[in-house]
Amino acid sequence: MAEAKSLRERRFYPVLFMIIITVIFVGLLATFYQLTRERVEAHRQMVLKTTILQLFELPTVDLQSTYDAYIQEKMLDGRPYYAAMDGDSLIGYCLPISGSGLWSTIHAMVAVSPQLDRIRKIEILEQNETPGLGGRITEEWFTGQFAGKMLVQSGTAVLFELITEDEPAGPMQINQITGATASSKAVVDMLYKEMSGFQQTLIQGAAQ
């Protein structure tokens, strides 16, 4: 009585069912992705541009026109960096840096002086550190400590020393977050590693 078998009793039915349901739901997701993609991308660009302008203390009210007037996007070894120009004079450079934190990769943006020897400001863009502990690396009191600090001291790059939260910090020291030594160290390390790399490539590039 093989011909009396209904579709649902056939052996290939589960496979057929999975294929159909996968196509339906993947289609649904693709539609949602397409519908939200522009908004998500526009928002990402907006956050990036706002961050860059804020790092150079430029106004963010007229975001696009200010950005176009001051910021030039450049590439170095396949990585983007940004130069802020006020007319013909260079205000400074800004570049995205990243390094591994305690739980995942930390992405940050750092603005430096035209000579690449002094930090203007840093901003943490993305992180997944422990909320309330390592997550505090995004807070102003922590990132603000880097502003104005020298990156190069007597010809060599500076690796900041971490000290406890309530000690007064010297020019080469950073107050770490209590309970989040690993996350604090991750920021300091990635700054050292990425910035010394950037300085070298840019200086070599300029010499050629």
Added chain:
Amino acid sequence: MTKKEIFINSAFKENAIWSQILGICSALAVTNLMMNSLVMGLGVIFTLALSSSTISLIRDLIPKRVRMMVQTLIIASYVIIVDLILKAYMPQMSKALGPYIGLIITNCIIMGRAEAFAGKNPPLDSMIDGIGAGVGYTVVLMVIATIRELFGFGSLFGIQILGEWFTRWSIMVMAPSAFFVLAVLIWIIHGPIAAKVGK
């Protein structure tokens, strides 16, 4: 069972956390801030309502042997939709919750309800059951988060309640404290409260 009974049953009598001990992983992870717990709870309620009713709607078509694959596919799809909507329309909230939204997929409560209820009952009942289970989960999360945020940060919903004199209990911010708080909560419910209500 009436609709109201279904709701009360899945939200309180068979509460996922204190009676079935499901969904513990996320209850430990997100409960250090009340706001995170609330949005997580809403995400779970939304996913439970939609996945339970969808699974119930096609329950007679799903081949028994691959039903778990189908459930996972449906749950994952709704969770990704929640994630996309948050990214596009509430980017700040999306950033605050980060990976937690994606983790709703692995929340055992959702598959638990799909297996225990949605696979055998009509769509509307399943939706009510899903919402009930989500509400029960959210209530527990909020209770734990209230205790943890108050002692860990001295605040509630990010508003500072305890003054400068208060020394923050760092342990409350970290996951282990959720174990203690949750265990005490389950003990209170199973002990004094169960004795009073008469189980």
